[in-house]
Amino acid sequence: METNSNTVIKVEGINKSFGDNHVLRDFSTQLLKGENLVVLGKSGSGKSVLIKCIIGLLKPESGTVDVLGKNVPELEQEELDQLRVKVGFLFQSNALYDSMSIRQNLEFPLRRHRKNMKQEVVNQLVMEVLGQVGLEDTADKMPSELSGGMKKRIALARTLILKPEIILYDEPTTGLDPITGRGISSLMLSVQKKYNSSSLIISHDLACVQMTANRIVMLIDGGCYTTGTWKELQSSEDEKVKQFFE
Amino acid sequence: MNTSGIKGFFLEAGAIARFSGRFFREMLKPRFEFAEFLRQCYFLGNRSLPLVAITAFIMGLVITIQSRPTLVEFGAEAWLPKMVSVSLVREIAPVITALICAGKIGSGIGAELGSMKVTEQIDAMEVSGTNPYKFLAVTRILAATLMVPVLAILADTVSLYGAFLGANLRGAVSWQLFWNQVFSTLVYGDVLPSLIKTFFFGFAIGVIGCYMGFTSSKGTEGVGISANSAVVVASLAVFILDLLAVQVTDILKLN
Ligand SMILES: Nc1ncnc2c1ncn2[C@@H]1O[C@H](COP(=O)(O)OP(=O)(O)OP(=O)(O)O)[C@@H](O)[C@H]1O
Ligand SMILES: [Mg+2]
Numbered sequence: 403m404e405t406n407s408n409t410v411i412k413v414e415g416i417n418k419s420f421g422d423n424h425v426l427r428d429f430s431t432q433l434l435k436g437e438n439l440v441v442l443g444k445s446g447s448g449k450s451v452l453i454k455c456i457i458g459l460l461k462p463e464s465g466t467v468d469v470l471g472k473n474v475p476e477l478e479q480e481e482l483d484q485l486r487v488k489v490g491f492l493f494q495s496n497a498l499y500d501s502m503s504i505r506q507n508l509e510f511p512l513r514r515h516r517k518n519m520k521q522e523v524v525n526q527l528v529m530e531v532l533g534q535v536g537l538e539d540t541a542d543k544m545p546s547e548l549s550g551g552m553k554k555r556i557a558l559a560r561t562l563i564l565k566p567e568i569i570l571y572d573e574p575t576t577g578l579d580p581i582t583g584r585g586i587s588s589l590m591l592s593v594q595k596k597y598n599s600s601s602l603i604i605s606h607d608l609a610c611v612q613m614t615a616n617r618i619v620m621l622i623d624g625g626c627y628t629t630g631t632w633k634e635l636q637s638s639e640d641e642k643v644k645q646f647f648e
Numbered sequence: 649m650n651t652s653g654i655k656g657f658f659l660e661a662g663a664i665a666r667f668s669g670r671f672f673r674e675m676l677k678p679r680f681e682f683a684e685f686l687r688q689c690y691f692l693g694n695r696s697l698p699l700v701a702i703t704a705f706i707m708g709l710v711i712t713i714q715s716r717p718t719l720v721e722f723g724a725e726a727w728l729p730k731m732v733s734v735s736l737v738r739e740i741a742p743v744i745t746a747l748i749c750a751g752k753i754g755s756g757i758g759a760e761l762g763s764m765k766v767t768e769q770i771d772a773m774e775v776s777g778t779n780p781y782k783f784l785a786v787t788r789i790l791a792a793t794l795m796v797p798v799l800a801i802l803a804d805t806v807s808l809y810g811a812f813l814g815a816n817l818r819g820a821v822s823w824q825l826f827w828n829q830v831f832s833t834l835v836y837g838d839v840l841p842s843l844i845k846t847f848f849f850g851f852a853i854g855v856i857g858c859y860m861g862f863t864s865s866k867g868t869e870g871v872g873i874s875a876n877s878a879v880v881v882a883s884l885a886v887f888i889l890d891l892l893a894v895q896v897t898d899i900l901k902l903n
Binding site for chain 2: 454457459479483486487491493494495497498499500501510511514515
């Protein structure tokens with residue numbers, strides 16, 4: 403695989419297994435600057451594992467994960483923290499802190515990554531991202547008071563508050579109604595335009611995929627089965643690929 | 649943990665020991681989460697305070713009432729305050745406090761961290777540039793280590809009030825005489841070891857609660873299991889530590 407100076411994430415030949423369960427086998431892919439790359443794969447195929455290897459929550463047994471020029475599995479804690487400022491991660495389960503209010507949830511990454519930020523600046527940023535996701539009036543609520551779609555949007559706001567260069571979305575629209583799902587997809591697009599960020603999106607919601615994907619990677623049997631644009635894959639004759647687009 | 653029986657017990661004990669080893673390593677690293685530590689002290693202390701106070705009072709009262717007949721039989725009724733104060737301060741108040749905290753604090757920490765673990769909140773913290781072990785575990789373990797002794801001192805005091813009431817239900821001991829007897833009986837050898845061991849109780853409760861939470865397996869069922877095993881293992885640890893404490897004070901001739 404040739405390296406382009408525009409590559410922001412380059413995953414090469416990673417293997418990851420849990421006991422006998424060999425989840426990722428020699429998986430390789432790359433994400434270019436400004437690109438929206440969708441990873442498509444069956445439930446349990448290892449998409450979340452892949453994305454966690456990229457952010458350094460899991461360590462692959464072999465292979466390299468190059469993010470913005472740094473090999474993630476070998477980074478020291480401090481370098482990893484610095485890198486994570488530039489990489490946003492939207493958890494599949496949202497992972498909002500349920501002992502904290504929405505405001506505290508949003509402040510948490512700011513307070514942690516930017517230690518000396520003034521309170522007014524923090525407040526302003528919080529209101530700004532809440533405005534972006536259209537939930538200004540929830541700042542002082544607790545996560546348990548919100549609906550599933552609202553939680554997803556707050557989780558997205560928490561990811562965006564650090565204005566990351568790369569955003570990793572783990573199933574941003576799964577479990578939402580089509581309208582809310584479309585809302586999130588267009589939000590993802592507008593964020594990408596505004597910050598010129600690059601996104602790696604995991605999804606099997608075809609509406610979301612169609613709206614957001616510049617390029618699609620099929621993760622099948624732990625490897626990168628094929629890659630192409632929405633049009634190319636949709637008209638593909640390959641049985642395994644076809645299944646996804648029916 | 650899958651392995652059961654003796655082997656499982658030792659594996660678990662080893663894992664807990666490693667987990668507490670990590671506590672000392674992480675505690676010494678810079679950036680101490682002071683605000684979170686204070687918050688936890690308040691929570692843990694506040695949550696167990698009423699229960700500890702009520703139980704200690706009742707224990708003091710009951711032990712006194714039950715000891716009286718035996719002492720009366722030997723014509724040693726006047727020794728009642730002496731005897732009960734020693735057993736209360738040395739053993740009953742600290743151990744009861746520790747057991748209540750094992751139930752209240754241990755299960756609270758186990759369930760809270762367990763649910764944070766299974767809903768990926770701990771991972772989210774790590775991604776947000778926070779060492780979850782430092783932020784969640786170190787602060788809670790320290791808070792438990794500090795608050796259990798504070799609660800134990802409170803329990804000592806309250807249980808003696810209970811004893812005073814108990815001594816006055818049947819006989820009559822004046823306020824003055826009661827406390828004179830109590831303080832002339834209790835020496836540093838009684839108070840200090842019993843206070844020192846509560847630090848260890850608190851540490852064990854904190855470590856075990858956090859360990860169970862952090863190793864919680866996926867799913868809500870895992871959260872219940874963590875909370876439950878936190879209580880069981882922490883209570884057992886309290887008794888084992890108590891046994892060790894008695895041996896040590898005995899060897900050092902503190903009693
Ligand atoms: N921490 C873990 N310990 C053990 N096995 C794991 C762990 N995380 C994931 N797995 C296993 O790895 C495989 C892939 O899981 P993963 O969560 O990546 O699936 P996924 O592709 O994200 O599926 P979904 O679309 O349902 O989210 C599954 O078989 C799962 O059992
Ligand atoms: Mg997943």
